[in-house]
Amino acid sequence: MGREAWNDFRLYVITAESNHPGKSVVDVIEQTLIGGAQIVQLRNKTGSRDEVLEQAKALRELTRKYKVPFIINDYPDIVLETDADGVHLGQEDMPIAEARRLLGPYRMIGISTHNLQQALAAERDGADYIGVGPVFPTDTKPGRAAVTTSYVTEAARHVTIPFVAIGGITLGNVDLVLAAGANRICSVSAIVGSHDPAAMCRSFLRRLEAGAEESKTVVMNGREEHTRARTVEQLVIQAGQQNKKLVIELNGIIVQRALWAETELKSGDSIELVHFVGGG
Numbered sequence: 480m481g482r483e484a485w486n487d488f489r490l491y492v493i494t495a496e497s498n499h500p501g502k503s504v505v506d507v508i509e510q511t512l513i514g515g516a517q518i519v520q521l522r523n524k525t526g527s528r529d530e531v532l533e534q535a536k537a538l539r540e541l542t543r544k545y546k547v548p549f550i551i552n553d554y555p556d557i558v559l560e561t562d563a564d565g566v567h568l569g570q571e572d573m574p575i576a577e578a579r580r581l582l583g584p585y586r587m588i589g590i591s592t593h594n595l596q597q598a599l600a601a602e603r604d605g606a607d608y609i610g611v612g613p614v615f616p617t618d619t620k621p622g623r624a625a626v627t628t629s630y631v632t633e634a635a636r637h638v639t640i641p642f643v644a645i646g647g648i649t650l651g652n653v654d655l656v657l658a659a660g661a662n663r664i665c666s667v668s669a670i671v672g673s674h675d676p677a678a679m680c681r682s683f684l685r686r687l688e689a690g691a692e693e694s695k696t697v698v699m700n701g702r703e704e705h706t707r708a709r710t711v712e713q714l715v716i717q718a719g720q721q722n723k724k725l726v727i728e729l730n731g732i733i734v735q736r737a738l739w740a741e742t743e744l745k746s747g748d749s750i751e752l753v754h755f756v757g758g759g
């Protein structure tokens with residue numbers, strides 16, 4: 480697979496065997512590929528190296544059949560052994576430079592980040608993409624604090640390499656993540672734990688496509704902004720202002736807080752976010 484195809488992905492799927500008892504990893508991942516998964520990662524935190532290697536071989540063959548990049552979490556050596564397309568590293572894993580030396584210039588290196596400083600360091604160090612998360616708390620990564628959609632928005636503003644939002648993303652909250660500025664998402668349990676992973680992938684892809692189509696131009700506090708926010712509430716989140724005391728004026732009319740979630744935005748709208756300054 481050529482490097483240029485790597486940036487095309489918008490829906491990233493990761494294995495999680497414990498989410499689908501009675502079904503094999505290969506069968507579930509094939510379902511996700513049928514549903515349109517655009518990049519696959521093998522993540523096996525409990526198996527032995529031999530077990531990971533066996534799964535990697537099988538998923539390498541499967542992803543090749545569907546012409547989708549194949550990434551392995553934590554094991555650069557198994558990447559080489561199975562000719563996978565790349566590795567995903569954590570902040571505590573080997574440095575990017577060392578992975579690059581091992582894997583050479585053509586394989587993909589992704590790294591998890593939890594704040595903008597880590598993201599900019601990853602970019603400087605030559606990562607091909609970063610994970611941004613966990614956006615929401617998730618049982619798939621217990622004990623890891625959520626970075627919230629504020630970090631998604633920061634990444635969208637400042638990171639130039641591809642970034643994928645991950646962590647607790649479901650059909651119920653994906654629009655908030657897209658509105659915050661993500662255009663690539665990774666969902667683990669919601670997809671591989673679904674009774675129909677192919678249909679779940681299709682549903683996520685529809686939301687990703689709708690998010691891309693719905694881009695509009697609004698004037699926010701006097702500045703033109705391009706946004707995929709559908710509602711006033713999503714725009715506030717995208718602006719990273721959700722925890723601030725605000726009054727919002729849309730086209731000169733104040734929108735009550737209780738109506739933000741249902742007040743739709745359209746191109747050409749003029750919106751003022753006015754901060755309360757505490758007095759007394």
Ligand SMILES: Cc1ncc(COP(=O)(O)OP(=O)(O)O)c(N)n1
Pocket residue numbers: 491493520522524552553567568569570589590591609610611643645665
């Ligand atoms: C796309 C993506 N983002 C983040 C992670 C998490 O990786 P890491 O921080 O190394 O943690 P573990 O997955 O190893 O528990 C990921 N795997 N993929």
Ligand SMILES: Cc1ncsc1CCOP(=O)(O)O
Pocket residue numbers: 591612613614616617618619620645646647648665666667668669
């Ligand atoms: C591996 C990982 N890294 C950050 S969040 C996460 C797990 C995401 O899984 P889910 O989509 O089930 O919340």
Ligand SMILES: [Mg+2]
Pocket residue numbers: 552553567568569572
């Ligand atoms: Mg890891």
